[in-house]
Amino acid sequence: MAPDGALVCPRHFEEVESVRQPCEPNRFAAGTRSLKVLGFVSTRTLSKNVLTLLKPTILEGDFKMIKEEQPHKYHVLARGVILTDNHLLVAHCIGMDNTFLPGGHVEFHESIRTSLYREINEELGLISEVGPYIGAVEAEHEDEGTYHQEINHIFITKLENADYRKNPESKESHLEFYWIPINEMDRHNLLPQPMRKIIENYINDVEGPFFESTFEEV
Template sequence: MKEIEFLARGVFSDGVGVLVCRNRKKGNCYLPGGHIEWNESAPAALAREMQEETGLACRVGRFLGAVEHTFRYKGRRTCEINLVFEMRMRGRRAGRPVPSREPKLEFFWWPLTRLDEIALQPSPLRRRLAGWLRNHGAVPWASTYPP
């Protein structure tokens, strides 16, 4: 049976830069976070994923928006819904190094105005993220599906 994956993503930002996660093997970049498990809230999933991936506790803040995303992986179509939240890492200030507990992952800071340069996925986040953070009437929904 085909399924839609639900993911919780976190935005740790100082308004200038944002924490990004990169898969070292595949090279793809995305906001930190991961899959929401059965009977788990999206904020709880984000906190759990950050603890697992960095060893650091995080405080999940306001909901920023959602992105439905479809792409091909290993010849198969993948469909996911990304729920995006503000977050803060306990004991860390924005811009400071964030450790990775998983060898395949690395975390780094990147300017919000240059997200196109690292091909952040899902792609609508490159244009929408700064507006969502400012909350100046930005529509908190985006999609990579054709209209």
């Protein structure tokens, strides 16, 4: 299970390494001790070599990761908040236990808005209208020994012929898309977790844009 950073759809990591990685979208733990990351508590066991690297700081009660000792990647993502009749469109990577907003990686030589438009068209085969920018969420996660850090840029987005009574058809076999009542983001485990607060702020007419993070402030 992924923590409250981007959930991770492993298949997306197989695409162009420097540009398109997670389906978004987090696990850190050592031995049987739990480490809280991005709002989740994970008890995933690290490999012996990684555990050896972490042992000195764990014994001192300091859970800082020695990230330079493992591969790491940074992701810039564009996400669309698509609303209709108090319902929110979410994406689900089949086999995972969380949902996330439609969208994906920003590619070189294109703007963030263009990236979101393209991603929605690739995922759903539909035309969208990318509207106001409402904020950003930064998050981190680890997957199969690689550390991932990401920034999600969030836009209110309109979808052609949106109808919450009919789920749009996915154009990608590992993804499905469906509408959820806006008050069920927790039930459907929308990640990263701070995304829920940004959407709630927007719905409640709280003045933005907003910035949220799964990192602890220093």
